[in-house]
Amino acid sequence: MVLDAYTYIFAIGTIFALLEAFNNGANDVANAWATSVSSRSVTYRQAMVLCTIFELTGALAVGARTASTIKNGIIPSNAFEGNAGVQLLAFACSSAGAAIWVQLCTMNNAHVSSTYSLVSSIAGVGVAAVGASKVQWGWSEGSGLGAIFAGLAMAPFISACFGAIIFMLIKVTVHLRKNPLPWAVFTSPFFFLIAGTICTLSVVYKGSPRLGLDKKPAWYIVSVTLGVGFGLCFLAALFFVPYTYAKVINKDQNLKPWMIIKGPLLFKRPPPPDAENLKAKVPDYAVIQAAGTDSESDVPEKKDTSTSEITPVAAGSSAGSDSEKAAAPSTEYTYEQYQQLLKDADERHHANLRTKRGPLGWAMRTLHKNRFGAGSIHETHNLIALVKRVPAQIVVALFYGMHYDIHVSQVGIQNSPEGRRMERIYSHAPKYSNEVEHLYSYVQVITACTASFAHGANDVGNAVGIWAGMYAAWSKGTPSQAKEDVEMWQLGVIAAVICIGFITYGYNIMKVMGNKLTYHSPSRGSSMEMGAAITILIFSQYKLPVSTSMCITGATVGVGLCNGTFKAVNWKRVGLLFFSWVMTIPIAGLIGGCLMALAVNTPKW
Structure with missing residues (x-):
């Protein structure tokens, strides 16, 4: 009878754990990739493929390290006093509380943090299950709630700094030049170097115990990390630079993608006779705000003057620049x-x-x-x-x-409150040439994959920790230990469910994020994603779960401020996001705690 009860609770808990992972993909991962899709560096379908590859890689390589913090750092295993049933029920209610809250928010296009929803739900369950005194409210050697919630302020700020530094480097080195195109072409390998180094460092520094990387000496870590980073930089210089040189500087419109394998030989490829009168064959990365559009996801929007049979009413006079007034009827x-x-x-x-x-x-x-x-x-x-x-x-x-x-x-x-607000915000952001932005669209693919790898390393570990705790308590009949191993197949399942959530339901959040905070372009987007990825990996290395959403939002604001004015950022939406993050803590905790209290105090016959 006891085993049957354990199996029943484990089955219910597994459903909610998988639902929480699904919502993580539909919410946090969608927000992380919204920057790349909004900047037109990748299409949504390309993002799906890349997300799946790098989420799984990040989860399987380094994801297990944060699992122990979520599983045992908030509610110590000894607090259950050997009662595996209570621990199993506590983890099941924690998953349920987080899944219910994030699902409700995602269905209503409200963006919240899956990480903090789960952490808050665990805290609420802990209060109901073992009492408030046994919940780790303090720092607790970096694994308590104090350390985790410190990221609420630290992570966005740190991400904003990293994102701003990277974009200012691009801005000063390339955008502010009189002839920025050659500078963009020949400095691009440097950003491949950054991306390759960060990804490799996240694997080998305090790396996966299953691969034996956690016991490697310092010289090994440095040599492998720099070797991969400079190797990627060398390949970019050997193949990417000649290809983009021929495409955007020589304006060779007959150049085919497969010709990239020719490498330096493309420098000798003569430009077209009328190159001076041609434009480089690159996409249009401009963001257009129009009253109605009908375009495919990989084609720039075109204004549609038709508005069905709706006739707008006349508007009164409003403040704004002449260019803003002329841009809208x-x-x-x-x-x-x-x-x-x-x-x-x-x-x-x-x-x-x-x-x-x-x-x-x-x-x-x-x-x-x-x-x-x-x-x-x-x-x-x-x-x-x-x-x-x-x-x-x-x-x-x-x-x-x-x-x-x-x-x-x-x-x-146009002329809706949000439409006017975004027109004002976009007017404060300098627009750079499509040829320059096109180069950073390639870099942004690397930075987006880095961000997805970082999410797999961090958030997959967060989600799998609860499920691993339930599995250990169910399979052994005793409470899971603080050093309980997380199985590789568990990481793989959770990572796969997160990817499914992004693929099938991520559009629901992505459509309200993207360009709604500030003006996006590939050079800005790559800076945002790299700033967020660096922050996530730093927190992950110190076993501190952090919200991917908070990091990418902070980096977005930091890059937006690099336009030189506070008016280039949509502070109203930033405030709404921060409000939703703060409200997640008591609401998710209350849902999880109430479910646990009801389950523990259910009448028994």
């Missing part, structure tokens, strides 16, 4: 009109999906043809429609996120 949308415009944009997107082949196109057509009619759900025609819709709904849940147009959803409506 003197009209104002009411709340109802604005909501209808958003619905119209979704309908245009869905209509485009219905024309596509494949499972998603079939599912969208099925849902469109079998909409619910008049009357209650139990009406015969509605029951028939429901039966036909169920398979299509499952297909949509699996594939809709892969085809979601992130760029269309991020476009603001």
